[in-house]
Amino acid sequence: MTTAQHKIGSGFGATTTAAEVLAGIDLTGRLAIVTGGYSGLGLETTRALTDAGAHVVVPARRRAxxxxxLQGLGNVEVDELDLADLGSVRAFAERFAASGRGIDLFIGSAGIMAVPETRVGPGWEAQFATNHLGHFALVNRLWPAFGAGARVVSVSSRGHHYGPVRFDDLNFERGYDKWLAYGQAKTANVLFAVELDRLARERGVRAFALHPGRILTDLVRHLDRRELVDAGMVDESGRVTGGAKTPEQGAATQVWAATSPQLDGLGGVYLEDCDIAEPAPADGTRTGVQDYAVDPALAGRLWTVSAELTGVNAF
Known part of the structure; x- marks a missing residue:
């Protein structure tokens, strides 16, 4: 399979911050939607975008x-949204549509990781439903508001290396593994961007997926100390180990994906450390992107399945 997954030499790297990515970029008059934009990487993303002049809508499951x-940040509005509830997704999209505004930037930053076995909706596995299906339905319902030049950013993770989408058992009904389920959801985030970019590019809308980096945020709330140590995130005393990014650094790649002129004319690719990622090496090292996460045929198949499950397809 030929691939566009090759670095472009952005000049940025793993320690670049979101503010540095936006240096010299004026987002005045631009509207961004950032799911999860009130905690962790999402909060830093919201802060960086508003500092550059954007108006940011933050849909939140926990509105209060x-x-x-977000107190003290200007140019921000909060609305209610539970990505695990398709009725809530529909209601948010309808409220936004009624405002008559367009969307310039969409960043799907909300997500859950390695949760105990949980079922939502009609029995869907919670990580797949929240991280993928919720964002899939949201973007499709908001589609009329996207205009030429808009970008959609799907925040995935290096966790996609844990495994592909299990089309024969999407909901892990034959035995649940929280890491395999997380991996499937993060692979789905990448495949979503690949197919959306193919469908949307004629309208001038481009889509990207990315790994933000290893950051210790509230995302790890379902992991105990031993799991964090085994994952290399903290040492035995609970201190964050080397190689972890700060939230400001972790937010950089998604902000770069949403705004950088270096990505003009590009799309449907997976990014890391503020550049296009290379294909994953054959030695099993969890860097770069796995072929199964950027396979156009699998992306199309997932889109079809997701549309059937959610009952939503703007295309």
């Missing part, structure tokens, strides 16, 4: 928590 976290 979001409003408190």
């Amino acid at each position: 928590t979001a409003e408190k976290a």
Whole structure:
């Protein structure tokens, strides 16, 4: 399979911050939607975008928590959204549509990781439903608001290396493994961007997926100390180990994906450390992107399945 997964030499790297990515970029008059934009990487993304002049809409499952976290930031509005509830997704999209505004930047930053076995909706596995299906339905319902030049950013993870989408058992009904389920959801995030970019590029809308880096945020709330140590995130005393990014650094790649002129004319690719990622090496090292995450045929298949499950397809 030929691939566009090759570095372009952006000049940025793993320690670049979101503010550095946006240096010299004026987002005045641009509207961004950032799911999860009130905690962790999402909060730093919201802060960086508003500092550059953008107006940011933050849909939040915990509205009061979001409003408190975003106090003091100008040019931000909070609305209600539970990505695990398709009725909530529809309601948010309808409220936004009624405002008559367009969307310039969409960053799907909300997500859950390695949760105990949980079922939502009609029995869907929670990580796949929240991380993928919720964002899939949201972007499709918001589609009329996207205009030429808009970008959609799907925040995936190096966790996609844990495994592909299990089309024969999407909901892990034949035995649940929280890491394999997380890996499937993160692979789905990449495949979503690949197919959306193919479908949307004629309208001038491009899509990207990315790994933000290893950052210790509230995303790890379902992991105990031993799991964090085994994952190399903290040492035995609980201190963050070397190689971890700060939230400001972790937010950089998604902000770069959403705004950088270096990506003009590109799309449907997976990014890491503020550049296009290379294909994953054959030695099993969890860097770069796995072929199964950027395979156009698998991306199309997942889109079809997701449309059937959610009942939504803007295309």
